[in-house]
Amino acid sequence: MSIVEACGLGKRFGRTWALRDCTMAIPGGHVVALVGPNGAGKTTLLNLAAGLLSPTEGSLVVLGSERPGSGPARNRIGFVAQDAPLYGYLPVGDMLRVAQNLNLTWDDAKARAQLARLGIPLDRTVRHLSGGQRAQLALTIAVAKRPELLILDEPLAALDPLARHNLLSSLMATVAEDGLSVIFSSHVVSELERIADYLVVLNEGQLQVAGQVDHLLARHKTWSGPSGEVPADLQQTAVIYARRAGAQAHLLVRTSGPEHPVPEGWQSHPASLEDLVLGYLRDPAAQMLPGPATATPAGGSAATK
Amino acid sequence: MTATAEPAISGTPAGKSVPWRRLTWVAWRQHRGTLTVSAILIALLAIFMALTGVVLHRAGNNIDIVGPNSQWPLYDVSNTTLQLVLPLIPAMAGLFLGAPLTAREFETGSARFTWVQGAGRTRWLATTVVPAVVLLAVIAVGLGLEYRWWEPFGHGIGGQDRWIQTGLFGLNPLPFVGWIVLGFSLGVFFGAAIRRTVAAMAATFASYVLLMFEVAANWRPFYLPPLHRAGAQPQFTANGYGYSVYWGAHYGPSPDVLSTALGWPGGRLLTGRQLNHTPAWFRMHHIQIWLTYQPGGRFLLFEYIELGWLVVLSAILISATFILIRRRAA
Numbered sequence: 296m297s298i299v300e301a302c303g304l305g306k307r308f309g310r311t312w313a314l315r316d317c318t319m320a321i322p323g324g325h326v327v328a329l330v331g332p333n334g335a336g337k338t339t340l341l342n343l344a345a346g347l348l349s350p351t352e353g354s355l356v357v358l359g360s361e362r363p364g365s366g367p368a369r370n371r372i373g374f375v376a377q378d379a380p381l382y383g384y385l386p387v388g389d390m391l392r393v394a395q396n397l398n399l400t401w402d403d404a405k406a407r408a409q410l411a412r413l414g415i416p417l418d419r420t421v422r423h424l425s426g427g428q429r430a431q432l433a434l435t436i437a438v439a440k441r442p443e444l445l446i447l448d449e450p451l452a453a454l455d456p457l458a459r460h461n462l463l464s465s466l467m468a469t470v471a472e473d474g475l476s477v478i479f480s481s482h483v484v485s486e487l488e489r490i491a492d493y494l495v496v497l498n499e500g501q502l503q504v505a506g507q508v509d510h511l512l513a514r515h516k517t518w519s520g521p522s523g524e525v526p527a528d529l530q531q532t533a534v535i536y537a538r539r540a541g542a543q544a545h546l547l548v549r550t551s552g553p554e555h556p557v558p559e560g561w562q563s564h565p566a567s568l569e570d571l572v573l574g575y576l577r578d579p580a581a582q583m584l585p586g587p588a589t590a591t592p593a594g595g596s597a598a599t600k
Numbered sequence: 601m602t603a604t605a606e607p608a609i610s611g612t613p614a615g616k617s618v619p620w621r622r623l624t625w626v627a628w629r630q631h632r633g634t635l636t637v638s639a640i641l642i643a644l645l646a647i648f649m650a651l652t653g654v655v656l657h658r659a660g661n662n663i664d665i666v667g668p669n670s671q672w673p674l675y676d677v678s679n680t681t682l683q684l685v686l687p688l689i690p691a692m693a694g695l696f697l698g699a700p701l702t703a704r705e706f707e708t709g710s711a712r713f714t715w716v717q718g719a720g721r722t723r724w725l726a727t728t729v730v731p732a733v734v735l736l737a738v739i740a741v742g743l744g745l746e747y748r749w750w751e752p753f754g755h756g757i758g759g760q761d762r763w764i765q766t767g768l769f770g771l772n773p774l775p776f777v778g779w780i781v782l783g784f785s786l787g788v789f790f791g792a793a794i795r796r797t798v799a800a801m802a803a804t805f806a807s808y809v810l811l812m813f814e815v816a817a818n819w820r821p822f823y824l825p826p827l828h829r830a831g832a833q834p835q836f837t838a839n840g841y842g843y844s845v846y847w848g849a850h851y852g853p854s855p856d857v858l859s860t861a862l863g864w865p866g867g868r869l870l871t872g873r874q875l876n877h878t879p880a881w882f883r884m885h886h887i888q889i890w891l892t893y894q895p896g897g898r899f900l901l902f903e904y905i906e907l908g909w910l911v912v913l914s915a916i917l918i919s920a921t922f923i924l925i926r927r928r929a930a
Contacts, residue, residue, distance in 0.1 A: 345716050348929050366617065366720060374716040380709035382630070393629055396622035397717035397724070433713075440718065 296359045298323045298444050298476045299344050303353035306339050313339040315500045317353070319584070321478070321493065323444075325507070326470055328491030329480040330572050335497040337480040338377055341448045344478070345374040358444055370399055373437030377448040379430050383422035387432060390421055391439070398440040406439035409465070427458025431465060438469050445469075447479035451486065459483065463490055488568040496572060498579045505584050508568060513553070514583075515571050518546040520561030535581050536574035547574035549583065618719040623727035626719075631728070634697060642739055645685065646746060652678040653750040679751075686747060687767045690776075690783030691808045693736055698787020699800035701728060702921065706795035725925050729788060729918060733781055740780040744773030767816050774903040778910025783808050785914040785921075792924040815906075821858050823905045824898060828867055831860065831889035855893040863890040 297320040304317040314336040321327055331337050342348040344357055346364020361368035381390055387410065395401040410417065413435075415428050424432060430450055437445055450466075451459045467490055470477060478495075481487065487494070494511055496504035504511070515535070522544035533549040547570055557563045566574075575581055628635075652674060659671035702725075705711040715721040770779045786807055790800040863869040865886050894902070 342929070347712060347716065349927075364720075366718070369716060369720055370718045372716070374712075376709065376712035376716075378709065380712050382710055382713075383708065384633075385629070389629060393626050394717065396626045397618060397714065397719045399616055399618055399718045 296323045297321055297356075298325075298327075299355070299357055299478065301340075301353065301355045304340075304343070304350055304355050305352040306336075306343060306348060307351040312351075312500050314343070314497075317497075317502045319495070319502055319505050321495065321505070323358075323476045324474070325476055325493035326466075326491050327476070327478040327493040327495060328487045328508075329478055329495045329497065330482075330484060330487065330576075331480075331497035331503075332576060333482075334499075336500045337497055338448055340497065341374075341446050341478065341480060342376075345372060345376075345446055347376075370440075371443045373440055373442035373445045375430075375433045375437050375445075375447045375450060377452065379433035379450075381421045381429065381433060381436075384420060386418050386420050387415055387424070388417035390432065391417075391436065394436045394439065400441045402439050402441055406435050409435045409438075413461075413465075425458070427454050427461065430454060430458070430462055434462065434465060434469075438473070438475075441473070443475055445475055445477045445479075447477065449480055449482070451481050451483045459486065466490065484569045484572050487572070491568075494568070494572070496575050498576055501579070502584065503579065503582050504571075504575050511571060511583070512566060512568065514551075515547060515549055515566040515574075516555075516557075517564045517566045517570055518548055518557065518561050519564065520544055520546075520558065533581075535571075536577050547571065618723065620723075620727060623719055623723055624731060626724070627728040627731060631697075631701070631732075634700070638697065642689075642743070646743065648678070649682065649743075649746050649750050653746070656750070682747060682750070683768065686743065686771050686776075687779075687812065689743070690740075690779040690781075691805055692783070693780050694783035694785075694787030694804040694808060695801045697732060697736075698784040698789075699791040699804050700787075700797050701732075702788050702791030702925070703795055703797040703800040704791075706792075707797055721925050722922065725922060729921070732784060733914075733918075736780045736784055737777045740777040741773050744771060744776040747771050748773065767812055769816070769820060769902075770812065770906070772903050775906040775910070778907040778914070779812070781914045782811075782910045782917075785917040789917040789921045789924075792921045792928070795928075820902065820906065821856070821894065823902050824894070826858055826892045826894055829891050829893065830865070830867075831891050855895050857891050857893045859892045861890055861892075862887050864888070 300320045301317050304314060305312060306314045313334075317336075317340070329337050329340065339348065343350055343355055344363055346362075346368060349364075355363055357363050357368055358371050361371065382393065385393065391403070391406055391410075395403060407417070410432070413428070413431050415424065415432060421429065421432065434447070434450065437447075447466075450462060454462060463486060466477065466479075469475070479491075488508070492508050494504060494506060494508050495502070520543070522539045522542055532555070534546050535549060536547040538545045547566060575583070656671055656675055656678075705714065711721070714724055717724075770776060783804070787800065787804040790803040790807075791797070794800045794803060861869045862875065862882070865888055867890060869890060870887065
């Protein structure tokens, strides 16, 4: 079952397309990192999946065949919007009770135990919580409704490193306990590798990369070699990004597999997820999408760039 | 663990909706501060009317008498106060209950929390708006009846002089229900349309006040075509003519005289040029005073008419609010 399935999805605000021609199917059971620069369309895509926005064109279904925003979809999705909006004037305990009464399913014991573990007092008003506590509360509420899919929009934004670490730990524990699928958007690329096992990269409103992290990392390498000349056999390799540092050149390349030949005089290193994400973000024309319908030829970028 | 309204439930029951009573609790918890303050203010007003009303009713006709025992100053001050405060209550319902109810959800972003929960935005709005409308209608009936009882002279809203052409007609229980529901509906609608609390409050107040005066001046006197009736002969003086309106024998409730003018016995009114003729010409042609009026028997009907269109307009505004909330991005 796909947790999010989009076909030609587009969303326009006024004359500006925030998202365009987005076709993908994200399988369930993954922690999906949705990455992209500011204005890439991440929040738009997540708000569409949560049912807060309606598409301008194309179609989108969640959790198999549910229409986003429909009753069944709302019951099965936990959503934490950007900045974790809650009722600031309510005490935490009342905030929990409001959320409980707005949902059909609710695990109150778990929610309260989680807040106790985090040291968030129930009698403190939400507006007096720190940014990290507020994000934790929003996550606790989203999880307490026992969703099958958790959607988090920039949950790490504006959090200090410790709060970020704590939130990710909570998220990982939840995934391990409940086995739910998660989609979260983030700017903090360095943190992704710890938690995400599926990557979606959006850039300028277009889908650029989608696939399992292991698979993507297995296909991408960082090559280092002399910058003076470009080997002839490099022309057969998709170069996603090239960087020169003095006499050395560093390339992010997409290979055909482990047996892909490395040019003579060049060294191959495993690419990190951060390398991969940054490499694609620097070249919006490069794409790597799964499936025969959406796969595109490698890179499109000239090896000499 | 603190006990809560519902036990933990495992799994999502297919095809079920969140029970209304649970959503009503949410609405109460969200707005109980505003509702408590509003209830206190309404209670103070009701107590003020009750206390002054008892004193004035005991004084009876002594209210009009000038002297040491006269209650006229109490009547004058309290009536002026009530005539200022009561017509503004519907506007206040829109300003402080209606407009923030929707606008604040957008402004603070909490709509992005509430509307993605299992209950959904439509049911959330319904459980917030419908109980508020019912509550306000009950308050309006109560205050309207109390003010009608309070009025010791029998003029004003329910007595000899019905004042259809003033805003006080709206204080009768039936129209008062309509006005208070309309004020709230305006607030809810502008809150959803403008999505900024202060701007929505300003739009609500401006539109309510404009409508209130427009209705009193130009709509209400013409809910039904007014009637015309010959009054008396004009009284002539050395400097010209003058007349005073009299109704003659009373048949049932007093009418509301909208205008008086001189006209021919057949009812056709004099033109501007004809008005410059001499008194002798007026006498010779049996010129009469013609009254344009709404008969007193229509008073209750006018209350129903005003309640009706106010409720219809409120229903349109609330429906438009539902459409806006359903379609607009959070």
